[in-house]
Amino acid sequence: MSEPFQSLLTVAVHEASDCTYVCPAGELDLAVCGRVEREVDALLAAGCPVVVVDLRELTFIDSSGVHELVRCRDAAQVQGARLALKLEPGAVSRALEVCGLGDAFDLHRP
Numbered sequence: 001m002s003e004p005f006q007s008l009l010t011v012a013v014h015e016a017s018d019c020t021y022v023c024p025a026g027e028l029d030l031a032v033c034g035r036v037e038r039e040v041d042a043l044l045a046a047g048c049p050v051v052v053v054d055l056r057e058l059t060f061i062d063s064s065g066v067h068e069l070v071r072c073r074d075a076a077q078v079q080g081a082r083l084a085l086k087l088e089p090g091a092v093s094r095a096l097e098v099c100g101l102g103d104a105f106d107l108h109r110p
Helices: 035-045 063-079 091-098
Strands: 009-015 020-028 050-054 057-061 082-086
Touching: 009 035, 020 035, 035 050, 035 063, 050 063, 057 063, 057 091, 063 082, 063 091
Parallel strands: 020 050, 020 057, 050 082
Antiparallel strands: 009 020
16 A cells, blocks of 8 residues: 655744744645745734745755745735745756746845
8 A cells, every 4th residue: 555645845934033934845846836835924924024935955846836936925025025035056046047037036145
C-alpha cells in the first residue's frame, strides 16, 4: 500500500524586531499553491507592516509559486504594507529572473 500524499512544502512564521518572516521550505508548486499566500494574508490582516518571505530554503518553484509571490506583493501594497523577499543566488532567483520579475520585488536587507 502506498503512503498518502505528503506535502513537499512546510511554512514557518517567525517574528523579528523589524519584520515578520514567512519561511517556506521545500517545493512551492501547484500542488501546494496558496499556503504562503494564506500566511502572508493573515499577517497583513493583523496589521503587520513588513513581511519578509524568506525563500532560501526552497528547492523548487514553478510558475504557480511565482504567481503566488506576485499576489502576496500586490496584497501588501493594497494594505499599505511592505513585502520583501530574502533569497540567495540559485534556482529560485533564476526563476524570478526568467519570468522578468528580478526587479519586481524588494529584497530584504537587515
